[in-house]
Amino acid sequence: MTAKKIIFGILLLSFLGAIIGYKIYNKPHVNVAQEKAAISDTASVILEAFSADEAAANLKYLGKIIQVKGVISKIEIVNKKGSITLETNALFGSVLCTLTPEESLYIKELKIGQEILLKGICTGFLMDVILVKCIIQN
Structure with missing residues (x-):
């Protein structure tokens, strides 16, 4: 050459x-508020899917807009961004939902033990299933 x-x-x-x-x-x-959810499941079902077969769960959930229903076990605000942890049936692991800055303004209205419906983008599994850019649906 x-x-x-x-x-x-x-x-x-x-x-x-x-x-x-x-x-x-x-x-x-992606504007999560305007997009329709590709999948709707409970927090327990999503975590069980990742725990049983992470590769298959990645194909099903990763990068998609997911609507998740669950009971709030933890509420936090870090750097003006709210995060909500949803309970699951598992001993270890949960679904961690990071809210958009706009949705974080409504976090004070939420209570631990309250059932909630959220929609966000699944970014993967690290002991917890992670959803980002979440918005509150109810």
């Missing part, structure tokens, strides 16, 4: 990489 072909190849790959990076960076954000 000549030096010109190598340089051309590097420039071409750099150009393609820049285009892909630009498209990913400018990808529109």
